[in-house]
Amino acid sequence: MNTQALQNNLMKDKSNEAILAEHSKTIGQPFCDNPKISTRDVNVYYAENHAIQDVSLDMGQNEVIALIGPSGCGKSTYLRCLNRMNDTIDSCRVSGKFIIDDIDIYAKSQDPVLLRARVGMVFQKPNPFPKSIYDNVAYGPKIHGLTSNKAELDDLVEESLSKAGLFNEVKDRLGDSGTGLSGGQQQRLCIARTIAVQPEVILMDEPASALDPIATAKVEELINELRKNYTIVIVTHSMQQAARVSQRTAYFHLGKLIEVGETKQIFTNPLHELTERYITGRFG
Amino acid sequence: MENLDFNQHTSKKYNQELEKIRSSLLVMGGMVEKQVKKAVEALVEGKSKMAKKVIKKDLGVNAMEVQIDEECTQIIAKRQPAASDLRLVYSIIKSITDFERIGDEAEKIAKCASFLIDENYLGNYSHEFMKLYQLVAINLNQTLNALARLDAEEALTIAKKDEIVDLAFERLNNDIIRNMTTEPTKLNLLLRLSWSAKALEKIGDHTTNICEYIIYLVKGKDVRHLDINTIKEEYF
Secondary structure, eight states: OOHHHHHHHHHTTOOHHHHHHHOOSOEEOOOOSSEEEEEEEEEEEETTEEEEEEEEEEEETTOEEEEEOSTTSSHHHHHHHTTTGGGGOTTEEEEEEEEETTEETTOTTOOHHHHHHHEEEEOSSOOOOSSBHHHHHHHHHHHTTOOSSHHHHHHHHHHHHHHTTOHHHHTTOTTSBGGGSOHHHHHHHHHHHHHHTOOSEEEEESTTTTSOHHHHHHHHHHHHHHTTTOEEEEEOSOHHHHHHHOSEEEEEETTEEEEEEEHHHHTTOOSSHHHHHHHTTOOO | OOOOOTTOOSOHHHHHHHHHHHHHHHHHHHHHHHHHHHHHHHHHHTOHHHHHHHHHHHHHHHHHHHHHHHHHHHHHHHHOOOHHHHHHHHHHHHHHHHHHHHHHHHHHHHHHHHHHHHTTOOTTOHHHHHHHHHHHHHHHHHHHHHHHHTOHHHHHHHHHTHHHHHHHHHHHHHHHHHHHHHOGGGHHHHHHHHHHHHHHHHHHHHHHHHHHHHHHHHHOOOOTTOOHHHHHHHHO
16 A cells, blocks of 8 residues: 555544644645746735645646635635735735746736736636726726737737637627626626736636536636636636646645646545545535 | 545435445345356256246346446436546446346356256266356455455455466366367257356456456556556555
């Protein structure tokens, strides 16, 4: 019997809390050879609450990595650290290293607005601006000065909407309000808006949890397409979604990163008892 | 993951569903074990009624396969099982196919027995047949126990013993073939004996398959078509 199997046997009948107390090191493959973003020894505190504890994880080039775990495990907090969305929360303190292409994300000289253009984000609930479909997509390129004239901007809007799989559905009504679209279309509009500023990484926080199965399938299809050009980090509560869209899966539990592995391995033969319990629905 | 406890899900209904397919699998295993025993008894002791009963009862084995398949399909559709649950459902779907084939082999033996009894010929192979059957029966019985206890080590030990079954079959079959040359008029009868011996040998192969599914279920490693020693070195 190998060491891991032996450890697992010893864990049998133990509570989640008891297993977690013994957990010291992430198992599996948290690192990769060709990382786009590298994080080391990450700790996050909300006032006195230690929300993320010693997490080290790489996100590879052109990889979709899924972050899963029960509510309150810190997966969204960790995701929001990657483009400094937590800066806006006063009580939130972040320590550890965050490197994107050799650049320190948390360096004093790093402008968070420019960082967020490189590391875009799509949220759980579609949040289009109360503006036209065109303006929703054109807003980012305009403030970042990515285009020099109207024709270029028109092209960029069309290209972004096409990449988000939305252009054909809205091409005749680009002047209509973005909020008038269906939920699934609004979410794809938000993805188009994110793509328009030409990011390198896209963070997605439960991007399909408010969508019906058809809209969900379209967003998942889109994630698969976008992987060719971007690194995607997705937080999801849907285990099947993580299994479908990602190449690697990371399992978080009460602020700790328990296990990271190839998605096909995590969903058929996870190494850690807590991962097994979570994905098979043996919690609580 | 080797801590297999299928009774700890948040959903109690899910626990029951998994328990039901596990239990049905063991019932089906017990059913085919009995079928093999009765078929060989009919052959060796010339019990015509028993042979006919085995042939009839194979329909029950087939029905059981269809029923368990349906239950597994429902679980996949409703629960989308993952990790050890997924391996359990997968292993059950695979195992029942082998159980059904074991049932078919038992039926084959019973049909041969019926033919031989009708021709009033049982040959002089009772002792050898019983020896081969006992080797196969012990393996099948122990496999069912390993399945009930999810014991991968035991499954590996049983899989290794299939070589002995193969040797015993070769010996018996060579004897029968030799007899075919000396008694060519009884070719038709001796062929039935040879087929019956082959059926027992194939039951041994199906038993080995089930042992491999047990190892997959417990260890999460697909060990099909691997050498036994390699399996032992790499996964145990």
